[in-house]
Amino acid sequence: MTSIGFRPTAEDERILRESARPGESTSDTLRRALRLLDHEHWLEQLRIDAERIQDEDINAEPEAW
Structure with missing residues (x-):
């Protein structure tokens, strides 16, 4: 399996913070x-x-049957 690296921008971090459900990890x-x-x-x-x-x-x- 491939691992993907990700360096979030400030906007990405805001979206992740606001979109995360309680107890949900960033992944x-x-x-x-x-x-x-x-x-x-x-x-x-x-x-x-x-x-x-x-x-x-x-x-x-036309009918198929």
Whole structure:
């Protein structure tokens, strides 16, 4: 497994301090933030796909069965 070094700026430290849940380590906070970022990316892809197929009419497609 790869270890990642991180030297937080003053702004990073403020965000970490304000975002940490009680009893949560900095690593836990960063992991939670990465998962949120991944989820946001997933949602953005969902929005892009929904926009791309917004005019698609599945009722016009032939039955597959």
